[in-house]
Amino acid sequence: MxxxxxxxxxxxxxxxxxxxxxxxxxxxxxxxxxxxxxxxxxxxxxxxxxxxxxxxxxxxxxxxxxxxxxxxxxxxxxxxxxxxxxxxxxxxYSGDAFVERMKSVPFEGAGVEALYAARDTRTPVILVTGHFGNYDVPRGALNAQGFNLGALYNPMRNPFFNAHYEQAIGTIGQPIFPRGRRGFARLLRHLSGGGMIGFLVDVFNGGGAKLSYFGKPAMTALSAAELALKYNALVIPIYGIRQEDGLSFKVQVEPPIAHTTPEEMTQALNDSLEAVTRQHMEQWFWIHRRWKPEKVARIDAKRAKKANLS
Known part of the structure; x- marks a missing residue:
């Protein structure tokens, strides 16, 4: 070859x-x-x-x-x-030292009571965050405090880096599921059994819905909302917010998102992330190619053409 x-x-x-x-x-x-x-x-x-x-x-x-x-x-x-x-x-990458610090991270916000109640009653929960603060803090803190949280992650494009990256995030908590058919199937089994799973909402998804983020079109996957409706799961926005000392964190837990339509629920998640980002602008991953206006224009044109043909 x-x-x-x-x-x-x-x-x-x-x-x-x-x-x-x-x-x-x-x-x-x-x-x-x-x-x-x-x-x-x-x-x-x-x-x-x-x-x-x-x-x-x-x-x-x-x-x-x-x-x-x-x-x-x-x-x-x-x-x-x-x-x-x-x-x-x-x-x-700091492994056990990072995990040890997660044991004392405080939980704050109007959604804390719902989070603990769901754990105690084995109610399925979908926790949604973004590339904000340290996005692994909520997972590390929850696992350190006895929650059964599984997370879906995107394998890195660099295969050499990905090998040790998977090991690092696995140290923070288990189980973790690589994005893809097999990983998603394992994630669903975990959720349907009354577990908690974590999603990141702020990734450009060409097959998603054209919603809004910071007032601009942002293609966003509806997966979290669709799964919540299918499995009658709570959808709770959650954030690991870096504190002024640059090393410690608090976990902010928002109230569960009301079950309506996938589009409305996902827009509410975008709005939640935008609100916390506006309070801590330097903590969102502005390096991220979140909007991709050129791709959005092509997607719009392709969808319009398909609608005209049908």
């Missing part, structure tokens, strides 16, 4: 990226937990962010949804967002 040059170049790029990341991690693990997390945040915001184009992407996203934001605030957020991203990754 002939191997394409592009495939070879892609594999080499992934291999070198993984080597660079692992080198940073090895150096960071020479430090105690606090300095380690702060150092990787600093490296990500001051070195990796500019070189990898993350700062430019943060600025482009902010300009798209908030074009009147002052340049000084954009610059602050470029550093703050990439710093939070670096800290998050280092925390996830």
């Amino acid at each position: 002939k191997i394409k040059r592009a495939d070879l170049e892609g594999s080499l790029k992934h291999y070198l990226q993984n080597l660079a990341i692992r080198a940073v991690f090895r150096m960071a693990f020479l430090l105690p937990y606090g300095p380690r997390v702060r150092t990787v945040g600093w490296i990500t915001s001051r070195i990796i962010g500019p070189l990898a184009g993350y700062n430019a992407r943060v600025a482009a996203n902010l300009n798209y949804v908030m074009p009147d934001l002052p340049p000084r605030e954009v610059k602050r957020l470029m550093r703050g967002v990439t710093d939070n991203a670096g800290r998050t990754l280092m925390e996830i």
Whole structure:
């Protein structure tokens, strides 16, 4: 079988990226937990962010949804967002040290009572968050406090990085399910048995519904809402919010989303994430390609053409 040059170049790029990341991690693990997390945040915001184009992407996203934001605030957020991203990754890789800290994380918000009641009655629950704060904090804190939470995750495109990434997130809590047919089937069995599962709502999904996020069209999967309606599960927004010291967290639990239509429920989830992001702008993953207006336009045109033909 002939191997394409592009495939070879892609594999080499992934291999070198993984080597660079692992080198940073090895150096960071020479430090105690606090300095380690702060150092990787600093490296990500001051070195990796500019070189990898993350700062430019943060600025482009902010300009798209908030074009009147002052340049000084954009610059602050470029550093703050990439710093939070670096800290998050280092925390996830800190294994037992991170898990130990999760045991004392406080739970706050109007949805806490519903969350504990669902655990005690074995009511199926779908917890929904976004790439905000440290998105693995709710899972780590819940598992540390005796909840039976399973999570669906996206395997990384870089296969070299993904191998140790799966091991790292698995240390924080089990079970975890890779996105795909088999993983989804296992996730459903966990939910139908009265378990809790976790979803991320802020991923661009070309086959999803065109909803709104920060006032702009955002293609969003309806999966969480559809499963909630099918299995009569609670849908609860939940967030791991980084505190001012940069190392500790609180888990904010919102009230369950009312069962209506998948579109209305998912828009409510988008609105919830937007609200908490506006309170902590540097904690959402503005590096994310959330909107993709060019793709949305193509999807609209394709759907319009299909509707005209039917």
